[in-house]
Amino acid sequence: MKNTYxxxxxxxxxxxxxxxxxxxFGCGILFVEQLNTIKIxxxxxGFWFAQQGSIFGFVAIIFIYIYLMNKLDQTQNx
Amino acid sequence: xxxxxxxxxxxxxxxxxYIGIAIWSRAGSTKEFYVAGGGVHPIANGMATAADWMSxxxxxxxxxxxxxxxxxxxxxxxxxxxGYVLLALLLAPYLRKFGKFTVPDFIGDRYYSNTARSVAVFxxxxxxxxxxAGQMRGVGVVFSRYLEVNIVTGVLIGxxxxxxxxxxxxMKGITYTQVAQYxxxxxxxxxPAIYISFxxxxxxxxxxxxxxxxxxxxxxxxxxxxxxxELGFHEYSSxxxxxxxxFCITMALMVGTAGLPHVIVRFFTVKKVSDARKSAxxxxxxxxxxxxxxxxxxxxxxxxxxxxxxxxxYEEMPEWFDxxxxxxxxxxxxxxxxxxxxxxxxxxxxxLTVDADIMVLANPEIAQLPNWVIALLAAGALAxxxxxxxxxxxxxxxxxxxxxxxxxxxPKISERGExxxxxxxATGAVCLAGYFGINPPGFVAATVAxxxxxxxxxxFPAILLGIFSKRINKEGAISGMLVGVFLMLxxxxxxxxxxxxxxxxxxxxxxxxxxxxxSIAMIANFIVTLVVSRQTPAPSKDIQDLVVNIxxx
Numbered sequence: 360m361k362n363t364y365x366x367x368x369x370x371x372x373x374x375x376x377x378x379x380x381x382x383x384f385g386c387g388i389l390f391v392e393q394l395n396t397i398k399i400x401x402x403x404x405g406f407w408f409a410q411q412g413s414i415f416g417f418v419a420i421i422f423i424y425i426y427l428m429n430k431l432d433q434t435q436n437x
Numbered sequence: 438x439x440x441x442x443x444x445x446x447x448x449x450x451x452x453x454x455y456i457g458i459a460i461w462s463r464a465g466s467t468k469e470f471y472v473a474g475g476g477v478h479p480i481a482n483g484m485a486t487a488a489d490w491m492s493x494x495x496x497x498x499x500x501x502x503x504x505x506x507x508x509x510x511x512x513x514x515x516x517x518x519x520g521y522v523l524l525a526l527l528l529a530p531y532l533r534k535f536g537k538f539t540v541p542d543f544i545g546d547r548y549y550s551n552t553a554r555s556v557a558v559f560x561x562x563x564x565x566x567x568x569x570a571g572q573m574r575g576v577g578v579v580f581s582r583y584l585e586v587n588i589v590t591g592v593l594i595g596x597x598x599x600x601x602x603x604x605x606x607x608m609k610g611i612t613y614t615q616v617a618q619y620x621x622x623x624x625x626x627x628x629p630a631i632y633i634s635f636x637x638x639x640x641x642x643x644x645x646x647x648x649x650x651x652x653x654x655x656x657x658x659x660x661x662x663x664x665x666x667e668l669g670f671h672e673y674s675s676x677x678x679x680x681x682x683x684f685c686i687t688m689a690l691m692v693g694t695a696g697l698p699h700v701i702v703r704f705f706t707v708k709k710v711s712d713a714r715k716s717a718x719x720x721x722x723x724x725x726x727x728x729x730x731x732x733x734x735x736x737x738x739x740x741x742x743x744x745x746x747x748x749x750x751y752e753e754m755p756e757w758f759d760x761x762x763x764x765x766x767x768x769x770x771x772x773x774x775x776x777x778x779x780x781x782x783x784x785x786x787x788x789l790t791v792d793a794d795i796m797v798l799a800n801p802e803i804a805q806l807p808n809w810v811i812a813l814l815a816a817g818a819l820a821x822x823x824x825x826x827x828x829x830x831x832x833x834x835x836x837x838x839x840x841x842x843x844x845x846x847x848p849k850i851s852e853r854g855e856x857x858x859x860x861x862x863a864t865g866a867v868c869l870a871g872y873f874g875i876n877p878p879g880f881v882a883a884t885v886a887x888x889x890x891x892x893x894x895x896x897f898p899a900i901l902l903g904i905f906s907k908r909i910n911k912e913g914a915i916s917g918m919l920v921g922v923f924l925m926l927x928x929x930x931x932x933x934x935x936x937x938x939x940x941x942x943x944x945x946x947x948x949x950x951x952x953x954x955x956s957i958a959m960i961a962n963f964i965v966t967l968v969v970s971r972q973t974p975a976p977s978k979d980i981q982d983l984v985v986n987i988x989x990x
Contacts, residue, residue, distance in 0.1 A: 414729050
């Protein structure tokens with residue numbers, strides 16, 4: 360029982376940290392040139408990710424983790 | 438009403454609020470002094486963390502730095518927010534579960550060694566002192582600029598206020614004043630931003646106005662790229678640093694954020710593990726409000742600055758130009774004596790020097806906003822500086838009274854004695870910080886990067902591995918921290934201060950700047966810790982049980 364809790368937690372962390380890496384280092388730094396060729400409104404997409412999108416992404420990632428872990432904690436208490 | 442009166446009212450009101458809160462929330466026990474009794478609501482803790490985190494530099498300088506750096510400024514935007522993801526997912530919940538008072542507490546107990554504890558105390562003190570000197574200086578600068586008192590008086594007033602609520606209330610006083618300070622500073626930052634966004638783009642939300650077009654129908658960012666090309670600057674949206682360096686700086690700032698003791702310790706103040714996760718989420722949300730607005734302000738003010746000054750006659754400059762010229766933040770020398778202001782990237786023909794701070798400080802005047810907005814800005818900048826200073830102060834005082842005195846030198850000290858020691862340590866730290874605020878050592882600016890690099894290369898790997906591996910032992914952790922810290926110190930001293938033969942940009946290892954080197958030092962720490970732990974005996978059953986226990990919700 361204990362072990363599945365920890366394993367699930369680790370799985371959530373791995374998935375969410377990959378997202379964290381993609382929105383910031385991926386879209387904002389490594390592939391910024393390629394994404395900059397796409398324009399949405401007045402923003403070049405890569406530039407937008409670097410200065411705004413990544414931050415919105417971070418907030419979303421933490422709240423998803425809070426949601427997932429609260430659910431996981433409940434299965435523990437049952 | 439006269440501007441000066443407005444400023445005195447705004448600053449006076451906000452300061453009396455802080456003092457009122459301090460009197461209401463006096464600390465009676467060491468638990469209240471160190472972790473506010475451990476019962477802070479996650480949203481309140483989120484606000485306090487946000488205020489703690491956003492310093493004078495975030496409030497005053499960051500928008501300006503982005504304004505001049507364009508895409509290069511992204512390292513701060515991503516670096517100073519992304520660390521919260523690491524905190525929420527990897528550190529905060531487990532450290533809360535561990536349930537002690539300080540970061541050296543965790544390192545010392547998990548690695549069953551006072552040597553590890555001492556190394557952690559040493560790092561916590563260096564990181565915090567580096568940071569706090571800058572905050573007190575910020576307080577002095579704001580006072581002298583807005584209230585027309587000299588910097589020394591300004592620093593002394595700031596010291597008095599922080600001393601009052603930090604010494605009296607400890608973490609409890611600090612937490613609730615920080616909640617108030619967050620409200621003051623975010624209001625002060627957003628009001629001018631919304632005003633200016635509406636003036637420039639007709640959009641009330643700066644984050645959207647940032648990507649819209651001005652009155653002439655051209656997208657602001659396209660216009661700015663064009664202006665930059667004309668004047669010879671690198672394109673605003675593409676930047677001048679190498680990709681590897683941008684990557685390393687961003688990583689070092691993120692990991693450094695997650696390893697900063699004054700941020701971590703905030704998560705000890707909530708009631709339970711799930712609250713630690715929640716408050717990290719709220720903290721980042723509150724921080725994001727300012728951090729997503731800053732790049733918008735950067736663009737608005739950059740365009741406005743270039744359009745107002747470039748190739749315009751000096752004689753026809755608006756009033757704010759003269760005013761800020763007298764403060765030394767703006768400088769104009771008519772090199773070719775044609776009476777026009779040439780603002781270019783070429784240093785031999787450029788005639789205008791602009792300090793980054795002006796982008797936030799002068800914004801309300803430039804946009805001709807009412808006087809009360811300017812007064813608000815002064816109160817907001819002070820709130821930002823004071824809240825960060827107070828958080829750091831607590832780390833310093835707890836490192837001395839709890840980690841050094843109680844845990845190592847005098848284990849038998851009574852609760853009352855420890856509380857008195859904590860208050861003395863806080864007083865001493867305020868005085869030292871004030872001294873550095875009045876006589877700023879030249880290295881303050883250079884060492885902010887050092888603070889992040891040090892936190893990244895020392896604490897982060899030790900805490901992370903301490904939670905996620907049962908096998909890591911004290912030999913591994915201690916040697917890892919020492920290698921990380923000294924590698925980082927060596928690189929900083931070599932390339933920032935010219936020790937060990939010095940060196941220029943071309944000598945940087947792999948082309949990585951000292952700001953980004955924390956990432957490399959961190960990797961070195963990880964490798965050393967893992968290798969040394971493999972070669973030495975595993976930690977005892979008790980320690981392994983401690984780790985298992987931390988992982989339970």
